[in-house]
Amino acid sequence: MLTKAEIWECLSQIPDPDIPVVSITDLGLVKEVTPSDTAEKVTVTVTPSYSGCPAMQLFKQEIIEALKSKGIKEVEVKTVYSPAWSSNMISEAGKEKMRKHGIAPPEALAKDSPVFFSETKRTVRCPWCNSTDTKHTSQFGSTPCKALWFCNSCNQPFEYFKCI
Amino acid sequence: MTTKEALYNFCLRLGDNNLILGQRLAEWCSNGPILEEDLAMTNMSLDNFGQAEYLYEYAAELEGKGNSADDLAFLRDEREYFNNLLVEQPNGDFAVTMMKEMLYSSFAVSLCEALSQSKDERLSGLAVRMTKEVKYHYRHSSEWLIRLGNGTDESRTRAQTALNELWMFTADLFTMNQTDKVLVKAGISVDMNDLLPVWRRSVEEVLKAAKFKVPQNCHMITGGIDGQHTEYLGHILCEMQYLQQAHPGAKW
Numbered sequence: 001m002l003t004k005a006e007i008w009e010c011l012s013q014i015p016d017p018d019i020p021v022v023s024i025t026d027l028g029l030v031k032e033v034t035p036s037d038t039a040e041k042v043t044v045t046v047t048p049s050y051s052g053c054p055a056m057q058l059f060k061q062e063i064i065e066a067l068k069s070k071g072i073k074e075v076e077v078k079t080v081y082s083p084a085w086s087s088n089m090i091s092e093a094g095k096e097k098m099r100k101h102g103i104a105p106p107e108a109l110a111k112d113s114p115v116f117f118s119e120t121k122r123t124v125r126c127p128w129c130n131s132t133d134t135k136h137t138s139q140f141g142s143t144p145c146k147a148l149w150f151c152n153s154c155n156q157p158f159e160y161f162k163c164i
Numbered sequence: 165m166t167t168k169e170a171l172y173n174f175c176l177r178l179g180d181n182n183l184i185l186g187q188r189l190a191e192w193c194s195n196g197p198i199l200e201e202d203l204a205m206t207n208m209s210l211d212n213f214g215q216a217e218y219l220y221e222y223a224a225e226l227e228g229k230g231n232s233a234d235d236l237a238f239l240r241d242e243r244e245y246f247n248n249l250l251v252e253q254p255n256g257d258f259a260v261t262m263m264k265e266m267l268y269s270s271f272a273v274s275l276c277e278a279l280s281q282s283k284d285e286r287l288s289g290l291a292v293r294m295t296k297e298v299k300y301h302y303r304h305s306s307e308w309l310i311r312l313g314n315g316t317d318e319s320r321t322r323a324q325t326a327l328n329e330l331w332m333f334t335a336d337l338f339t340m341n342q343t344d345k346v347l348v349k350a351g352i353s354v355d356m357n358d359l360l361p362v363w364r365r366s367v368e369e370v371l372k373a374a375k376f377k378v379p380q381n382c383h384m385i386t387g388g389i390d391g392q393h394t395e396y397l398g399h400i401l402c403e404m405q406y407l408q409q410a411h412p413g414a415k416w
């Protein structure tokens with residue numbers, strides 16, 4: 001029988017299918033864990049990051065498999081859409097892991113930023129060399145949640161996790 | 165019409181708008197003018213498909229006949245689709261696609277922001293989430309139009325032509341039928357007439373920055389929300405639904 005803390009610990013080992021350096025709990029995709037009274041059944045409530053995130057189906061399956069392998073008989077994964085996921089839900093530990101693996105974590109824009117071409121106003125720190133002399137090269141990277149940036153100091157391209 | 169039936173129709177309409185626009189954007193896959201735009205258009209398409217899925221799931225629950233989101237997407241005929249005429253228009257060149265995207269996503273932003281206050285909690289929750297994504301689509305397409313409008317004679321002419329050709333489909337976005345009447349009364353949806361000035365402002369902001377002329381005295385075509393479509397929707401559905409219509413229930 002697993003305690004609630006042990007269930008969370010188990011879920012924190014599941015990598016995000018698209019960004020395996022961070023776990024689904026680092027990203028704040030798991031909202032709630034509810035074991036039944038006998039702890040034979042566990043309900044896990046998750047929220048998708050982007051509507052079009054193709055990884056959603058996969059990590060739901062992984063949650064079921066991970067918990068079943070720990071001896072839980074029945075696992076239900078519920079999806080909630082509200083409150084909407086935001087990049088603020090990423091944990092500090094998650095951001096640090098991203099940085100270590102060459103993904104710049106989200107940086108909020110200044111409040112008075114213009115509606116258009118605001119990406120040129122954003123300061124994103126290069127995850128490789130820490131320089132702020134970087135430029136935006138594409139709105140979308142390898143996944144919907146990341147943009148492509150380039151560091152002028154160390155001449156390296158890097159991915160930036162978008163702030164939404 | 166009960167509130168539940170109206171909400172079902174409304175979720176289908178919003179879902180259909182997303183599905184058809186997403187399908188159109190996906191046509192650019194591997195045909196984008198540059199790699200980054202290929203990625204951008206297909207990623208926006210994914211957002212549309214995701215949003216369509218949420219809305220169809222909700223519609224299927226409201227309908228209560230055991231249909232799945234997929235059944236609603238793949239087994240309804242043209243006249244049962246309630247999307248606006250704008251989204252089904254052909255992609256044309258890149259300027260047409262971006263113009264269509266900007267005209268639609270600015271509408272989607274104003275609608276989703278308004279629906280965030282809906283008395284229906286599930287719809288308001290979805291609307292908050294969708295607002296974030298459609299704002300991005302609006303910004304992305306607008307930035308391209310501003311570049312095209314301030315670019316070469318060729319890019320300016322093409323984008324202005326796109327605007328002239330698509331403008332006739334914009335009034336359709338704000339049409340209402342019995343569904344809207346029931347939902348406005350229940351505080352679930354909003355009067356589309358209230359969205360028009362909001363939409364107009366955000367569209368004009370882009371058109372002004374891009375130095376385009378807004379078409380005047382344009383004949384407007386409507387009917388999308390009542391299932392009366394232009395010739396293009398049938399062709400989209402033929403391609404999109406082929407497999408499920410020919411082999412119902414096929415899985416892989």
